[in-house]
Amino acid sequence: METLRAIVTRRATAEFEKDGRITESATSDLLRAAMSAPSVENKKPWHFILIRKRKAVEELALLLREHESLLSASLCAVVCADNTEQRHMGRWAIDCAAATENLLVAAHDKGLGTHWVRVFPSKARMRESADLLKLPHHVSVFAAVFLGKPLRSPNKRASPLVEKKIHLETW
């Protein structure tokens, strides 16, 4: 797909096909896209936990109190930050956000659906998900991206350009 088209037609996927499968090769492409994000001081503190086991995907979706529809996702990519690689929370969170957005756009480009479930900045959600995943203390959960084949045909409408959000030279 053309880049601009992929970016402007991406939407969150509400429902996934049961038993959809995401290949290893597609998964590698998505992670390469995520790892291509810019990172302050080039520290790239992001890490990715790939969860494919059905029960584990469901447990995480339930823990995060998300819609039941996410339970049928084929894959959950948990985006984490290693605080020893970037100590400052405001910095690793921005790096992880850019990486996550790349992952979503690359997935949409491949016809996959995604649902970005926010974990950061909620301290409770960060703690609960870190506990479930048995993360070491120096690792923080940033987000959980649920992926799969979308149940409905993908959106084709571009996002609108909102003129009132654009200011020329000054506010």
Place this chain on the structure above:
Amino acid sequence: METLRAIVTRRATAEFEKDGRITESATSDLLRAAMSAPSVENKKPWHFILIRKRKAVEELALLLREHESLLSASLCAVVCADNTEQRHMGRWAIDCAAATENLLVAAHDKGLGTHWVRVFPSKARMRESADLLKLPHHVSVFAAVFLGKPLRSPNKRASPLVEKKIHLETW
């Protein structure tokens, strides 16, 4: 350009052509890409100040103590958040980060160079740039993206897939 290629070959541009020009139409595409980012609770608190006046671009680059090479950027897109649209800093910052990454990828796709200068989370940089731009109190500066025609031919190498950043099922 194919989406994945645009994402994995994007790099920060160090030097811009003097007197490069970015058309209105290209600028609209970049802003549409930015506005297509996901936003928590769909609040989309982002705003964009487009600075084209040479002196104003230079002033901002100098204020942010960035490399002199940025002074020749054709355009600076200041990504801001309206705190009345999203009050929580951790949330608007993540929305703005995703929007900024879309803008960078869309620009690279068009052969334009970008340099994402971080403002958030530094309180001093946020205050100084808000003062320079005479922003109202409810508006925060997230980042300044300097754009232009790159002086050197663009990077063609894909970012590597770093295996040690990938964890299967658990950390």
